Amino acid sequence: MRIRRCAVVYLEPREDAGFALASLLAGQAGIQRRLRWLALAPHLQGEIEIEIDADERELLGQLSPGAWVEAEPWQAQHGPVLARLLDSGLVTGDDERHAGHRERDEALRAAHWWPPAALAHRLARWQGLDSAAAMDASELSTAADIRRQLGPPPAHTVERAQPSQRLPLPRLPDGEFERLLARRATCRNFDPARALPYDLFVRMLQRVFAAQAQVRIQDDTIFLKKHTPSGGGLHATEAYLIVRNVEGVAPGLYHYHPTDHALEPMAPPAMGLAQFASRALAGQHWFADAHAMTVLTPRYARSFWKYRRHAKAYRALVLDSGHLSQTLYLSATELGLGAFVTSAINEIDIEQAFGLDPLVEGPLAICGFGWRGEHMRTSEFDPTEEVWNKKPKNP
Numbered sequence: 227m228r229i230r231r232c233a234v235v236y237l238e239p240r241e242d243a244g245f246a247l248a249s250l251l252a253g254q255a256g257i258q259r260r261l262r263w264l265a266l267a268p269h270l271q272g273e274i275e276i277e278i279d280a281d282e283r284e285l286l287g288q289l290s291p292g293a294w295v296e297a298e299p300w301q302a303q304h305g306p307v308l309a310r311l312l313d314s315g316l317v318t319g320d321d322e323r324h325a326g327h328r329e330r331d332e333a334l335r336a337a338h339w340w341p342p343a344a345l346a347h348r349l350a351r352w353q354g355l356d357s358a359a360a361m362d363a364s365e366l367s368t369a370a371d372i373r374r375q376l377g378p379p380p381a382h383t384v385e386r387a388q389p390s391q392r393l394p395l396p397r398l399p400d401g402e403f404e405r406l407l408a409r410r411a412t413c414r415n416f417d418p419a420r421a422l423p424y425d426l427f428v429r430m431l432q433r434v435f436a437a438q439a440q441v442r443i444q445d446d447t448i449f450l451k452k453h454t455p456s457g458g459g460l461h462a463t464e465a466y467l468i469v470r471n472v473e474g475v476a477p478g479l480y481h482y483h484p485t486d487h488a489l490e491p492m493a494p495p496a497m498g499l500a501q502f503a504s505r506a507l508a509g510q511h512w513f514a515d516a517h518a519m520t521v522l523t524p525r526y527a528r529s530f531w532k533y534r535r536h537a538k539a540y541r542a543l544v545l546d547s548g549h550l551s552q553t554l555y556l557s558a559t560e561l562g563l564g565a566f567v568t569s570a571i572n573e574i575d576i577e578q579a580f581g582l583d584p585l586v587e588g589p590l591a592i593c594g595f596g597w598r599g600e601h602m603r604t605s606e607f608d609p610t611e612e613v614w615n616k617k618p619k620n621p
């Protein structure tokens with residue numbers, strides 16, 4: 227067998243501090259501190275933080291991530307230490323037994339991730355988290371709660387000149403577009419009793435996600451034009467759909483095809499659609515009954531084809547999702563619909579339901595849209611009363 231170190235691994239000396247009754251009873255601080263070394267490796271599946279000892283740390287520093295070397299002399303000198311590193315996947319072997327970790331390591335290499343971005347991306351993913359319950363438990367649900375618990379935030383504006391030195395600008399009268407912008411507010415009260423008409427659903431997808439034109443460089447190299455800007459012009463972000471309540475479309479999971487302008491049905495989630503929507507949204511029940519939701523899912527491989535191991539590429543993909551979200555908000559507002567975006571999502575549950583490999587493509591945010599309900603049960607931010615005061619009555 228030949229071995230080599232995995233492509234990307236970061237070492238962190240971490241301190242865990244916990245309550246220690248014995249220390250308290252002995253008249254000390256009541257805190258027990260433990261320092262340990264963690265190896266963080268984005269190609270690993272499941273737990274990506276692995277505690278290692280000093281011998282493992284040293285050996286990781288001696289093995290090349292590039293060149294394969296015969297295992298035998300290393301086994302002779304570091305037998306049990308090397309065995310532990312091979313088991314954990316921090317070192318890979320070219321034999322059948324180590325195929326699992328090796329394939330993940332090769333997938334990471336092939337995807338051209340900038341290593342810090344790969345690690346941040348893997349560490350930020352949630353599974354089965356109920357963020358709404360967590361917010362309630364920590365009493366951080368309202369702005370007043372947050373102020374009480376955390377003290378005041380940094381000021382809401384910054385001043386870089388004395389008031390007397392400022393050059394005042396005129397307030398121009400509002401036009402149609404300003405009135406549209408003013409009607410945009412994050413919707414947290416959808417109306418589950420009223421289905422979304424098919425035409426409005428189609429119009430939303432066509433505006434936000436459809437290719438408006440194609441530019442063919444070669445038969446295998448095509449660039450799309452859409453209504454939203456995209457880093458490198460790559461339009462790497464896919465729309466996977468959770469359809470809950472749209473006339474003429476069976477509730478379920480879909481992928482949207484942007485050049486055919488078509489829905490591709492996908493297998494239904496094992497836990498049922500309502501529960502999956504809530505799970506995907508990390509327990510944010512105020513969003514879960516939106517009529518249609520789009521999981522914004524960058525195809526990292528398409529972006530990193532151009533931006534190989536590039537320090538800005540992941541950032542550009544995050545910005546792409548923000549731009550798509552704003553196009554979706556404004557498109558919905560113009561059609562008289564409510565919209566939302568959230569990045570508090572359970573990525574791992576979503577990847578499993580849609581069959582996504584997080585090193586190749588993975589969700590960054592969910593945007594949804596639909597009819598606003600009659601009553602505001604969960605608060606919305608509408609200080610100018612442009613939304614709720616002027617809302618037409620639901621038929």
Ligand SMILES: Cc1cc2nc3c(=O)[nH]c(=O)nc-3n(C[C@H](O)[C@H](O)[C@H](O)COP(=O)(O)O)c2cc1C
Pocket residue numbers: 410411412413414510567568569570606607608
């Ligand atoms: C990137 C991003 C993430 C957001 N995540 C959440 C979220 O997890 N839950 C939520 O209720 N609202 C979320 N929002 C909505 C914001 O809370 C909302 O935009 C803000 O309170 C201002 O209100 P407005 O959109 O009505 O102007 C998010 C907005 C953005 C841009």
